[in-house]
Amino acid sequence: MARFWLTAAVVGLLATSACTPGSLGDSDGDATALSYLVDNEPSTVKTAEALAKAFTAKYPDLSVKVETRPQGGEGDNIVKTRLSTGDMTDIFAYNSGSLFQALKPEQNLTPLDDQALVGTIDPTFAKTVTAAGKVYGVPTGGTVGGGVYYNRAVYSRLGLQVPKTWAEFMANNARIKAADIAPVVQTYQTTWTSQLIYLADYHNVASVQPDFAEQYTANKVKVASTPAALRSFQRLQEVHDAGYQNSDFASAQLENGLKMIADGTGAHYPMLTFTVATIVANSPDKAKDVGFFALPGEDAAKNGLTVWMPGGIYLPKTTTGARLDAAKKFLAFVASPEGCDVMGKTTAPSGPYVVKGCTLPADVPQAVKDMQPYFDASKTTPALEFLSPVKGPALEQICVEVGSGIRKSGDAAELYDRDVQKQAQQLGLPGW
Structure with missing residues (x-):
């Protein structure tokens, strides 16, 4: 699984490479030239360069040079090493949430609480870039929703309503199965997808x-x-015990699941909205039929969405x-409607922005539009990985077993608790 901390490639987070701030010099002609580190995922680099260009157009006396670093663990090590050696670029992008905390922000980063830009950031996001009560970052890009894709044409044909409780969801599944359509698509050959019901349920837990x-x-x-x-x-x-999964759930892959939900051969697919881009690319004439809703819980009044937050952009203490x-001007530009507009025109957003005044482009896919009401009603909760570093590496395999009928839920929970304990001890967390 691609780090089902669902950060790096999934959420499009930023970060970067091997050139030091000093190698740029303090000026580029008459302009102050800032260095900006991002990861080397193509859409990340494209967005970073577009922001740099737009920023310089607004502030001709300033410029931003984008540098890149690898993704994954190698990139993490580069960021941490450069911070510890005082060799970080003027600005850098990295994960929010628990991985941000691992950067030792109080020691290595400059807080932004004295900046007006902090007032433009959604409080839910701000929590994911806060340490010891101080805010250290601004968001880059849109959110990602964790919930359920549904086929709107199937719903219309069967006269179904979007469920707000688990009981309503399961009742819909019964109607769908009777119509000879797979009620809940699962794609366990792509093992990380097995976790979506478990992870997207966190809003209900909280x-x-x-x-x-x-x-x-x-x-x-x-x-x-x-x-x-x-x-x-x-x-x-x-879901498994009721027989609501597609018959090939064990061998199906992510792309198969996305096609099923677009074609209407499957009615529901628990998934993250970053994958909507694949639906649009592979099933452009069917993308309008794919909607999205939060994984329902027990109480309709508490119905809300689990959200994977965007990455953050930070300032190391070596920038003075x-x-x-x-650099603070650049962060203020990113965390503004102007910055959101640049990002939205460069890369299709996977969900609403977490900056006041930022709106989604009118032409975003329906599934992305369906996320906005949860934000408007303040019924969102960050995924657990943004609030806690505790996550066991075996979760996807455990979920495959539960979803395949191999292991019961109670046994799975006990096994996962043991898995988590080993991981927490390796991280050196107090109390473990």
């Missing part, structure tokens, strides 16, 4: 137990002994003086 992430990180609660958290595994088992002032 709506019942708001302090779960904090207590979980401190090893004061377990999945197996927390009814709301155990419920996530139970939902996965219930006039360069720091210029």
Whole structure:
């Protein structure tokens, strides 16, 4: 799985490479030339360069040179090494959430609380770039929703309504199965996709137990002994036990699942909205038939969306003086409607922005539009990985077993708790 911290390639996070700030000099002609580190994923680089160009057009006395670094663990090590050696670029982009905390922000980064731009950032995102009460980053790009794609044509034909509770969802599945359509598409050959029901259920967990992430990180609660958290595994088992999966769930891959939901041979597909770009590319005439809703919980009044937050852009403490002032201007530009407009025109957003005044382009796919009402109603919760570093590496394999009928939900939860404990001990987390 591509780091189902769902960060790097999935959420399009930024970061970068091997040239030092000093190698750029303090000026480029009469302009102050800033260095900006991002990862080398093509759409990330394209967006970063577009932002740099637009920023210079607005501030001709300033310029931004984009540098790149590898993705994944190698890139993580470059970022951490350059921060620790004082060799970081003027500006750099990196993950938000738990991986941001691993950068030791109080030691290595410059807080932004004295900047007006902090007031433009959605508070939910701000929590994912906050350490010791101080905000250190601004968002880059849109959010990613974790929930359920559904085929709108199937829903219309069968007279179904978007469910707000798990009971309504399962009742819809019964109607869909009776119509000889696969109710819930699963694609376990692409193993990371097995986790979506479990992970997208986190809004429902937090709506019942708001302090779960904090207590979980401190090893004061377990999945197996927390009814709301155990419920996530139970939902996965219930879908299998009811016979609601596609017959080839064990061998199907992500691309097969996206085609099924677009064609209407499958009615629901638990998934992340970054994949909507693949639907548009592979099934352009069917993309309008694909909608999206949050994974339902027990209480319709608490219905809301689990969200994977965008990455952040940060300033290392080594950026000082006039360069720091210029770098803060760049961050303010990114976290503005102007910046969002540049990003939206460069790369199709996977979800709403988390900056005040930023709106989605009118031509975004229907599934992305369907996310906006959750944001407008403030019914969103960051995925657990943005609130806690505790995540066991075996989760996708455990979910495959539950979703395949090999392991029961209670046993899975206990196994996952043991998996998590090993990971937390390796991270050196207190209380484990």
